[in-house]
Amino acid sequence: MATMKRVLATDIDGTLIGHGGEQAVRDYLMEHPELGVIYLTGRTLSNAHAIICRYGFPTPLAIATDVGADIFWGPNLEADEVWAFEQRRHWSPRRLRSALSEVSGVIYRGRSSHWRIAFELEDPQLLTRVQQCLTEHHLLVRTLWYPEELRLDILPCTALKSRALQYILRRIRVKSENCFVAGDAENDGDMLNGHYPGVLVANGEPRVRECLPEWIIRSQYPGAFGVLDALRQWMS
Numbered sequence: 001m002a003t004m005k006r007v008l009a010t011d012i013d014g015t016l017i018g019h020g021g022e023q024a025v026r027d028y029l030m031e032h033p034e035l036g037v038i039y040l041t042g043r044t045l046s047n048a049h050a051i052i053c054r055y056g057f058p059t060p061l062a063i064a065t066d067v068g069a070d071i072f073w074g075p076n077l078e079a080d081e082v083w084a085f086e087q088r089r090h091w092s093p094r095r096l097r098s099a100l101s102e103v104s105g106v107i108y109r110g111r112s113s114h115w116r117i118a119f120e121l122e123d124p125q126l127l128t129r130v131q132q133c134l135t136e137h138h139l140l141v142r143t144l145w146y147p148e149e150l151r152l153d154i155l156p157c158t159a160l161k162s163r164a165l166q167y168i169l170r171r172i173r174v175k176s177e178n179c180f181v182a183g184d185a186e187n188d189g190d191m192l193n194g195h196y197p198g199v200l201v202a203n204g205e206p207r208v209r210e211c212l213p214e215w216i217i218r219s220q221y222p223g224a225f226g227v228l229d230a231l232r233q234w235m236s
């Protein structure tokens with residue numbers, strides 16, 4: 001594993017891709033190989049890796065997938081078994097499905113990855129009932145609600161980008177002040193609320209914007225343009 005002094009820890013969708021500037025940020029990162037890149041994404045590994053290849057982004061130092069449930073180390077993308085074990089300790093998909101089968105109007109929609117179980121709620125009001133049910137069954141999990149699709153994804157309670165990032169930085173011995181974080185959405189909130197310098201891109205969610213620490217740059221540019229602009233300021 002290469003020793004890096006400084007790293008960029010970035011989300012992919014809505015941050016590195018989706019708003020233009022992908023090539024500019026790619027070129028900048030390629031010109032600065034001394035800056036390691038850690039990707040933290042809600043995507044699965046194959047999905048995330050395909051995007052990194054498609055845009056020609058740098059080989060990852062590490063990728064945290066499924067919002068931090070899994071960690072893979074670059075360049076060979078080896079799974080971090082210690083981390084996976086951590087997740088498994090708190091994870092019981094069978095108990096989860098059986099508990100939620102008691103709530104009518106909650107439909108199991110399958111597993112979109114090893115760590116992510118999707119349910120459809122016939123009515124958004126059921127969200128409270130679901131949370132109650134999880135508590136009653138002592139199921140400690142992380143829920144991600146997508147109101148447009150009435151979809152509720154459930155992951156291990158430890159699936160958090162901030163936790164995965166902390167673990168990665170400890171392993172590569174990079175201090176938090178030398179890690180620049182970039183994100184746009186709710187699942188980046190915990191990472192942006194750490195002790196790291198970083199940026200919320202202009203298309204960032206208002207809910208995330210409201211509770212950011214004051215040192216996080218609120219970029220006026222969306223997506224990769226925002227990352228690039230803020231990163232340049234930090235690197236200089």
Ligand SMILES: [Mg+2]
Nearest residue numbers: 011013014185
């Ligand atoms: Mg995003």
